[in-house]
Amino acid sequence: MSSNDRSVRSLVRLHTSASTARVLNLLMIYRKHGDDEEYKQNPFFDNVLLNRSMIVKHRLRSNELDMFESPRTSATKVMIPIDITDLKMGARFMFVGQIGFQDLLENALGSACMPNSNDVRMLKIIDEIPSLDPFLLREQLRRGGLTPARCYFEVADADVARMFSFVQKEIMPLVNISFGDDASMSIYSTRLVNKILSSEIDSDLDPLRQVLQLDVKQFDEGIFCWKAFLYYKWQLSELMPRLRDVISEINRVRPRTAGDNETRLFIESGRVQVRKRVGMACERVRQTLDIYDTAYSELTQSGKAKGFREFLLTAPTLFKQLGERLAGIDHVVSFWRFRFPRDRLANVTPEELCDIFADFESGLVFNDDFDLAA
Numbered sequence: 001m002s003s004n005d006r007s008v009r010s011l012v013r014l015h016t017s018a019s020t021a022r023v024l025n026l027l028m029i030y031r032k033h034g035d036d037e038e039y040k041q042n043p044f045f046d047n048v049l050l051n052r053s054m055i056v057k058h059r060l061r062s063n064e065l066d067m068f069e070s071p072r073t074s075a076t077k078v079m080i081p082i083d084i085t086d087l088k089m090g091a092r093f094m095f096v097g098q099i100g101f102q103d104l105l106e107n108a109l110g111s112a113c114m115p116n117s118n119d120v121r122m123l124k125i126i127d128e129i130p131s132l133d134p135f136l137l138r139e140q141l142r143r144g145g146l147t148p149a150r151c152y153f154e155v156a157d158a159d160v161a162r163m164f165s166f167v168q169k170e171i172m173p174l175v176n177i178s179f180g181d182d183a184s185m186s187i188y189s190t191r192l193v194n195k196i197l198s199s200e201i202d203s204d205l206d207p208l209r210q211v212l213q214l215d216v217k218q219f220d221e222g223i224f225c226w227k228a229f230l231y232y233k234w235q236l237s238e239l240m241p242r243l244r245d246v247i248s249e250i251n252r253v254r255p256r257t258a259g260d261n262e263t264r265l266f267i268e269s270g271r272v273q274v275r276k277r278v279g280m281a282c283e284r285v286r287q288t289l290d291i292y293d294t295a296y297s298e299l300t301q302s303g304k305a306k307g308f309r310e311f312l313l314t315a316p317t318l319f320k321q322l323g324e325r326l327a328g329i330d331h332v333v334s335f336w337r338f339r340f341p342r343d344r345l346a347n348v349t350p351e352e353l354c355d356i357f358a359d360f361e362s363g364l365v366f367n368d369d370f371d372l373a374a
Helices: 004-019 025-034 037-041 062-067 101-109 118-129 134-143 157-179 185-197 202-214 216-252 260-300 305-339 350-362
Strands: 021-027 054-059 074-081 091-095
Touching: 021 025, 025 037, 025 054, 025 260, 054 305, 074 101, 074 118, 091 101, 118 134, 134 216, 134 305, 134 350, 157 185, 157 260, 185 216, 202 216, 202 305, 216 260, 216 305, 260 305, 260 350, 305 350
Parallel strands: none
Antiparallel strands: 021 054, 054 074, 074 091
């Protein structure tokens, strides 16, 4: 399929301002790191065109629902620019798993993307996860034995700009113990945030590496993990005010007709279950973030580096539960607001409301819900 005028505008906008969790911008990564040796040695996709595409977690419109054999509300959209030097030329696009997906992929990219190829396997793994946040994505690929270059797992520039002040506040305790009441403390904190959020770790951070007693490779991985938890804390802080509004509306929404008794019971049960599961997901996220907060406090308040060091070395095991739960919460918030612009709750049928609640519930069920000690 080729893009229309609307999707061309979307393509240009996605390239410059999309959120990390929604878009994997392989074209931007190519432009930044295409000459790096690691990029050349460990590409995300083997196919060159696919490795310069944009992968998007997309909320399906009503006219797109019948493109799939089974019901779903979102999909993984692959956008392959027609001309990478001029995005206004548009793109060919397809959804992973849509009817005829393999034929569309081979028509766009050639026979190299056969069903058993690594690229198709990669696309299927991406489609199985609810978010493209780089930390969840890297962990899932690694569990599948796939290890693309580190440059593919950075926070998008647009999100770095949005989360900068939050991260600066978070790292101030570390700046305080490092520089005390120095008048230049704000300059130091700005530099430190830039280094933590950048894709390059340089010798300026060696004093911190030595305090944590990590070798260069461990420290590089540790900073990546630290960035992950700063990202997840920021994401939760951004979601919570919006989530409160959405839960309030879920409590109040009524379909435009009453429906039969079974439907009414399902809606009321769904309303309760969504609230319950959102609450469980938020609580589990907070519990996991508390592990980070405790280790970080030991470093900044007690001067004990051991706990923070050990936390950084084991942090990747926590990415899956954090990423999946935050993606589930974000889906509730973003899809609800997409379907119900603020204060427009009346125009929904009983059947659609049942489907929405069922979708939210399924997106908030996790394998370790009953293993809170894990």
